[in-house]
Amino acid sequence: MSHETSGISIRLMDATDLGRGFLDALRALKPIELTEQQAIDVYRDRLKSRIRTYVAVIDDRIAGTASVFIEPKFINSGGVVGHIEDVAVHPGFQKHGIGRLLVEHLLNVCREFHCYKVILDCAEGVIPFYEKIGFHRWERAMRIDL
Amino acid sequence: MSHETSGISIRLMDATDLGRGFLDALRALKPIELTEQQAIDVYRDRLKSRIRTYVAVIDDRIAGTASVFIEPKFINSGGVVGHIEDVAVHPGFQKHGIGRLLVEHLLNVCREFHCYKVILDCAEGVIPFYEKIGFHRWERAMRIDL
Numbered sequence: 001m002s003h004e005t006s007g008i009s010i011r012l013m014d015a016t017d018l019g020r021g022f023l024d025a026l027r028a029l030k031p032i033e034l035t036e037q038q039a040i041d042v043y044r045d046r047l048k049s050r051i052r053t054y055v056a057v058i059d060d061r062i063a064g065t066a067s068v069f070i071e072p073k074f075i076n077s078g079g080v081v082g083h084i085e086d087v088a089v090h091p092g093f094q095k096h097g098i099g100r101l102l103v104e105h106l107l108n109v110c111r112e113f114h115c116y117k118v119i120l121d122c123a124e125g126v127i128p129f130y131e132k133i134g135f136h137r138w139e140r141a142m143r144i145d146l
Numbered sequence: 147m148s149h150e151t152s153g154i155s156i157r158l159m160d161a162t163d164l165g166r167g168f169l170d171a172l173r174a175l176k177p178i179e180l181t182e183q184q185a186i187d188v189y190r191d192r193l194k195s196r197i198r199t200y201v202a203v204i205d206d207r208i209a210g211t212a213s214v215f216i217e218p219k220f221i222n223s224g225g226v227v228g229h230i231e232d233v234a235v236h237p238g239f240q241k242h243g244i245g246r247l248l249v250e251h252l253l254n255v256c257r258e259f260h261c262y263k264v265i266l267d268c269a270e271g272v273i274p275f276y277e278k279i280g281f282h283r284w285e286r287a288m289r290i291d292l
Contacts, residue, residue, distance in 0.1 A: 023220065026220055029221055030221035031221075032221055032223055034224055042220050046218050048196070049218060050195045069217065070195070071195065071215065072192050072195060072197075074180065074189075075177075077177070077180055078188050083229070085219075086220075107292070116292060117289055117290065119267065121284070121286065122285055123285055123286075127288065130288045131288075135288040136288065137286055137288060139267040139269055139287040139289075140269075140273055140283055141267050142266050142276045142284060143263055143265045143282060143285075144264050144281045145262065146253070146257050146261055146263065
């Protein structure tokens with residue numbers, strides 16, 4: 001599943017996107033120091049873990065990315081939950097609605113998997129961004145560092 | 147990896163645990179209406195998605211369960227994150243520290259996978275339970291219903 005809006009196409013990532021600036025887009029979020037081979041290994045490991053990484057492509061460059069993990073659950077009688085992770089837009093492509101397009105694309109993917117809910121953790125500063133898309137404040141995210 | 151404390155053993159779930167009251171323990175959390183075959187299908191789908199479901203066993207009965215998903219990431223240079231889900235203790239076995247044993251077991255599993263952090267979403271009421279184990283309040287969990 002992919003869609004195209006005004007020159008932006010959104011589709012599943014493949015390994016060749018590492019040569020189209022994929023990591024540069026993701027660096028908008030956090031530092032990344034990976035060799036090309038290490039990045040390919042992470043990509044493969046994520047595929048095996050069924051993490052779906054999507055990319056927004058403009059003129060054959062990666063403008064943004066967002067990922068989703070589909071979690072089949074016993075509770076709610078086999079309900080399926082979508083977990084959104086790592087939404088990032090390259091600094092050179094921000095303020096063009098690409099983040100919103102990516103998240104809305106993931107929501108459509110989750111609908112195809114019959115998810116009953118989609119959840120994510122975010123910093124206070126981006127709550128309004130997600131509220132505009134239709135998310136509401138839910139539980140408290142807790143963290144422990146190992 | 148499994149460990150045993152005062153008659154409680156904690157280990158990875160297998161399909162035969164469905165006959166040891168696994169779903170009854172999980173019902174402490176949410177309603178579940180699944181036939182045995184449907185539950186086996188969910189179990190297999192979770193295995194394929196690399197979700198690790200652990201059980202606390204007392205006298206060959208499932209007293210509690212907790213799950214963890216290990217997420218390999220590009221960010222933080224290939225850092226790995228543990229996601230804890232669906233911590234539940236059977237009403238007949240509560241107030242014996244089984245929940246804490248389960249969560250601490252998952253933290254050890256996450257250490258083996260070299261996770262740099264472990265996160266979970268929880269209701270306000272159980273924040274003190276997780277704080278006692280060493281978790282701290284982090285981001286805001288957001289949700290959308292599909």
